[in-house]
Amino acid sequence: MDRPNPLFRNLSSKLASAPMVLIVLCVFVGGTLWTILFSFTNIKILPIFTPSEWVNGFVGFANYERLFNTDRWMNCPAITKIGTEAWKFKCAGAMPNMVTFALLAITISMTLGFLLAVMMDQKIRLEGVFRTIYLYPFALSFIVTGHVWAWIMSPEYGLQAAVRKLGWESFSFGWIADRDMVMYAIVIAGIWQGTGFVMALMLAGLRGIDEDIWKAARVDGIPAWRTYLQIVLPMMKPVLVTTFVIVASGAVRVYDLVVAMTDGGPGIASDVPTRYVYTNFSANLGQSLSASTVMLVTMAFILIPWIRLEFGKKEQGH
Amino acid sequence: MLIDRYSWPQKLALYAAMAVFLTFILLPFLEMFRTSLSPMSHLFHAPYEIWSDKFSFDAYFAMWKKVPLLGRYIWNSIFIASAVTALTMIFVIPAAYAYARLDFPLKNLSLGVFLSVNMFTGAVLLIPLYRVMNTLGLLNTYWSMIVPGVAFLIPTGIWLLRSYLEKIPRELEEAAFMDGASRLYTLRRVVLPLAVPGIMVVGVSVFIGAYAQQYLFAITFNQVAELQPLPAGLNQFIGYQTVEWNQMMAAALTGVLPVMIVFLFLQKYLVAGLTAGAIKE
Numbered sequence: 001m002d003r004p005n006p007l008f009r010n011l012s013s014k015l016a017s018a019p020m021v022l023i024v025l026c027v028f029v030g031g032t033l034w035t036i037l038f039s040f041t042n043i044k045i046l047p048i049f050t051p052s053e054w055v056n057g058f059v060g061f062a063n064y065e066r067l068f069n070t071d072r073w074m075n076c077p078a079i080t081k082i083g084t085e086a087w088k089f090k091c092a093g094a095m096p097n098m099v100t101f102a103l104l105a106i107t108i109s110m111t112l113g114f115l116l117a118v119m120m121d122q123k124i125r126l127e128g129v130f131r132t133i134y135l136y137p138f139a140l141s142f143i144v145t146g147h148v149w150a151w152i153m154s155p156e157y158g159l160q161a162a163v164r165k166l167g168w169e170s171f172s173f174g175w176i177a178d179r180d181m182v183m184y185a186i187v188i189a190g191i192w193q194g195t196g197f198v199m200a201l202m203l204a205g206l207r208g209i210d211e212d213i214w215k216a217a218r219v220d221g222i223p224a225w226r227t228y229l230q231i232v233l234p235m236m237k238p239v240l241v242t243t244f245v246i247v248a249s250g251a252v253r254v255y256d257l258v259v260a261m262t263d264g265g266p267g268i269a270s271d272v273p274t275r276y277v278y279t280n281f282s283a284n285l286g287q288s289l290s291a292s293t294v295m296l297v298t299m300a301f302i303l304i305p306w307i308r309l310e311f312g313k314k315e316q317g318h
Numbered sequence: 319m320l321i322d323r324y325s326w327p328q329k330l331a332l333y334a335a336m337a338v339f340l341t342f343i344l345l346p347f348l349e350m351f352r353t354s355l356s357p358m359s360h361l362f363h364a365p366y367e368i369w370s371d372k373f374s375f376d377a378y379f380a381m382w383k384k385v386p387l388l389g390r391y392i393w394n395s396i397f398i399a400s401a402v403t404a405l406t407m408i409f410v411i412p413a414a415y416a417y418a419r420l421d422f423p424l425k426n427l428s429l430g431v432f433l434s435v436n437m438f439t440g441a442v443l444l445i446p447l448y449r450v451m452n453t454l455g456l457l458n459t460y461w462s463m464i465v466p467g468v469a470f471l472i473p474t475g476i477w478l479l480r481s482y483l484e485k486i487p488r489e490l491e492e493a494a495f496m497d498g499a500s501r502l503y504t505l506r507r508v509v510l511p512l513a514v515p516g517i518m519v520v521g522v523s524v525f526i527g528a529y530a531q532q533y534l535f536a537i538t539f540n541q542v543a544e545l546q547p548l549p550a551g552l553n554q555f556i557g558y559q560t561v562e563w564n565q566m567m568a569a570a571l572t573g574v575l576p577v578m579i580v581f582l583f584l585q586k587y588l589v590a591g592l593t594a595g596a597i598k599e
Contacts, residue, residue, distance in 0.1 A: 031446030031447060119332055140577075141530045143533050256533050256534065292445070
C-alpha cells in the first residue's frame with residue numbers, strides 16, 4: 001500500500017466527521033434557528049420555511065408578551081403584592097414549577113450523590129452490589145418511574161393508605177393529589193431515578209484524586225471529613241461542573257416524568273415548560289415556539305459557561 | 319482510600335446510611351412487584367398486606383389480553399433502541415476517532431457545541447423536527463423514532479468514546495503507518511480491535527439512553543399503534559374509570575426485564591462508560 005499523503009489524511013478526517021456534522025447541523029442548529037425565528041411570527045399552522053412567510057407574519061415580541069401574561073406559564077402576583085416574604089409559595093405556573101424542580105433536584109441529588117460516593121469510597125464490603133442497585137432506577141424510563149411513584153404517592157392506594165391502615169391515622173403522603181406538594185412528589189421521583197448516576201460520576205471523580213493528597217493530609221493530621229470538604233471537593237471541580245450541567249439540563253427538559261406521574265395535575269399545579277410546549281403544539285403554535293425559545297435561553301445560561309470551561313481552555317492550549 | 323481503620327460505631331453508622339438509601343431505591347421495585355401480584359379487588363378494598371394468599375401471577379397472563387399489542391410494544395421498544403444504538407455507533411466510531419487523533423479547526427469548540435445541543439430537549443426542537451419528518455415522509459414509521467434518537471445520542475457517544483480512543487497508545491498506529499498502512503486501514507485493523515471494550519461500554523450507555531428517551535418521539539411522530547414502544551403502550555392500562563394497576567405494573571416489570579438483565583451483566587462497563595467523558599486523566 002502507498003504511504004498516506006497529506007491530502008488523503010485530510011480527506012479521511014473530513015469523511016469521518018462529515019455525516020455527524022451534517023446531521024447535527026441540520027437537525028439542531030437549523031431547528032433551533034427555525035424555532036427562534038418563527039417565535040416572532042403569528043403563524044398558526046406548520047409553515048413552509050420561506051422568508052416571505054416570516055416577513056408577512058412578523059409580530060415582534062407579541063407571543064412573548066402573551067406567554068408571560070398567561071397564568072399557566074407564570075403567575076406571580078405575590079411579588080408585587082405581598083413582598084419578599086411569601087413569593088416562594090405564591091408563584092405558580094409552568095416556569096416557576098420548573099425552577100422549583102430544578103433547584104431542589106440539583107441540590108438534593110448532588111449532595112446525596114456526593115455523600116454516597118464518599119461512603120462508597122471507604123472500602124466498604126459489597127461495593128459492587130450497592131452500586132448496581134443504586135444505579136438500577138437509571139435503567140428505567142421516566143414513564144415507568146412516573147407510574148410507580150404515582151402509585152406510591154396516590155392518597156387512596158399508596159404509602160399513605162398503607163401507613164394509615166397500620167394505625168397512624170394522620171399520616172399524609174398523598175402528594176400526587178395535593179396542589180402544594182405535587183412538585184415535591186415529582187422531585188422525589190426524579191431523585192430516585194437520578195441519584196445513582198450522580199453518585200457514579202462523583203465516585204469516578206473521587207477515584208481520580210491522587211493518593212498522595214491523602215498521604216499528605218494524613219501526615220499533617222487533617223481529619224478525613226475536612227480533607228474531603230476542603231481539599232478533595234475543590235479538586236473535583238470539573239466533575240462537579242459536568243454533573244451539574246447534566247442534572248440541570250435534565251431538570252429543565254423534564255417531561256416524561258411529569259406526564260406519567262400527574263399529567264400536570266391536579267389542575268395545572270405540576271405543569272412544566274416542556275408540557276406547555278407540547279400541549280400548545282397544534283392549537284397555539286406561537287405560544288409553543290415562544291415557550292421553546294425561553295427554554296433555549298434558559299438552557300444557554302447553563303451551557304455556555306460549561307462549554308467555555310470544558311472545551312475553551314484546551315483550544316487555547318493547542 | 320487510605321482511611322480504612324474505623325471504630326465499629328462509625329462502621330455501623332456508615333452501613334446504616336447505605337442501607338437507608340438502599341431501602342429508598344428498592345422499595346418502589348418491591349411495591350411494583352407486590353402490586354403486580356395483587357388482584358384488583360384486593361388493591362382497592364382489603365387492608366394493606368405485605369403478603370397475602372390471594373396473590374398470584376394472574377396479572378402477568380391477563381395483561382396480554384387486556385392490551386393485545388403488549389408483546390409488540392415490548393419488541394418495538396427493544397427494536398427501536400437497538401436500531402438507534404447500531405446506527406449511532408456507525409456514526410460515532412469514525413467521528414470519535416477523528417476527535418481523538420486528528421487536528422482540525424474548532425475541534426474542541428465544535429464538540430462542546432454538539433454536546434450542548436444534545437442536551438436540548440426533544441420538546442424544544444419538537445416543532446422543527448416534526449416539520450423535517452413530515453417533509454421526508456417519515457412520520458408514522460419506525461424511522462420517525464429512530465432518526466431523532468440517533469441525532470440526540472451521537473454527541474454523547476462521541477464524547478464518551480473519544481476519551482477511550484485517546485488512551486490507546488499512538489505508537490501502535492505509528493508503527494502501522496511506518497509499514498505503509500492507510501489511516502482507514504489502521505482504524506479498522508489496529509484501533510478498532512483494541513477499542514472493543516470501549517465500544518461496548520459506549521454501546522451500552524447509548525442503548526440505555528435510547529431506551530429511556532423513546533416516549534416523546536413516539537407520541538409526537540407516530541400515530542400507528544403497531545409501532546409504539548412500551549412506554550406509550552403502558553398508557554392503555556389507564557381506562558376512563560379505573561387504572562388496571564396490577565397489570566400495568568406487571569407489564570412494566572416484564573418490559574424492563576430485558577434491560578435489567580443486560581444491565582446486571584454490563585453494569586461495571588456502564589459505570590465506566592457513563593463516567594468516561596467526565597473524568598480527565
